[in-house]
Amino acid sequence: MQLKPILEKLYAARSSVHLANDPLSFCHRYQRSEDQEIAGFIAAAFAYGNVKIILKNLEIIFGRIGSSPRAFVEEFEPARGLELFAGFKHRFNDGRDLCALLLACRSMLEEADSIGDYFLGCYDAAADDITPSLIEFTAAILAMDYSPVFGCRTIPGDSYFPFFFPSPASGSACKRLCMYLRWMVRPADGIDLGLWRNVSPAKLVIPVDAHIQRISRFLGLTGRRQADWRMAREITASLRKLDPLDPVKYDFSLCHLGISEGCDGKDRLRCLKCPIAGICSVGAA
Known part of the structure; x- marks a missing residue:
């Protein structure tokens, strides 16, 4: 499965419930x-x-x-x-x-x-x-x-x-x-x-929290383990291939798979209905 169409669907599925959280x-x-x-x-x-x-x-x-x-x-x-x-x-x-x-x-x-x-x-x-x-x-x-x-x-x-x-x-x-810059x-x-x-969205770097760190590894967006600036830039570089003008577009959606949807990479029952299961190394295993 291709990564971008699935992330686009995930982006479109953002809701007021996610925002409230x-x-x-x-x-x-x-x-x-x-x-x-x-x-x-x-x-x-x-x-x-x-x-x-x-x-x-x-x-x-x-x-x-x-x-x-x-x-x-x-x-x-x-x-x-x-x-x-x-x-x-x-x-x-x-x-x-x-x-x-x-x-x-x-x-x-x-x-x-x-x-x-x-x-x-x-x-x-x-x-x-x-x-x-x-x-x-x-x-x-x-x-x-x-x-x-x-x-x-x-x-x-x-x-x-x-x-x-x-x-x-x-x-x-x-x-x-990085999150504040994304918001603004x-x-x-x-x-x-x-x-x-006056600040270009193309210059943004993704905010890496525990959810983005984990899910980005599941999706193969980074091979690094430590949540540092190098990882943030590596994930952003992977996403820039999907959207050079707006590389952090999918941050909110991916992050709320963890924050709001409970993805922890361990509960396989959640994987069955996860929207990225087909491209995720955990859900597809």
Whole structure:
């Protein structure tokens, strides 16, 4: 069986049920693109760990942010934020880290009016993909002044704020940042938002989480075992052969085979009705 026709059917089968089970759903709560951009930046940052806990903690964050994430960030005062988010915890990150993230958002808006325009200042349109752009973007954010949150110019060693901004330079797969870029850059299709039109979807690199890592190996999209930047680029290169202009088109669909449909590569009964069973090394075995 050919890979592309099956992935196209999988892409067409995306649903509101899948979206509701995804951090991206928080962007869709807002009508204004300015709010969606900020909501996505926050939601992507905390999109690690168990999906139910992710959604629960994002409900807490956005419940306190209110009706306009953009307005909240524009008016954000770290001292008030530290009070508002006191006691907040999402695995490694706490209320201080969240406030530093909000301060980073405010700083980008003050400098460039939007996160998208700030990213464009780091964007290398001539590069093969977003690797150098992401390296510069994360370095610039980590170099900002966070003393209003931490009380010192440098980020303290007991803060996990840098965890929000890994870099391809260190070999990280940068899953959450790649996911945010997918949300912002890919054309609006009912799932992704297409807000950043000056960044080419052809330059995107697939967000590699445990589901994409596993399913991509089942489909022969990568021979690597470690979920790092090299694997992300290798999977993307395989998908680019199917769609050179939009290589991460199938990311949401493939990922939700695991998140929403329960694919773990072990339950053979699930394989019987899986839409990719005919091309998957597990389902076809």
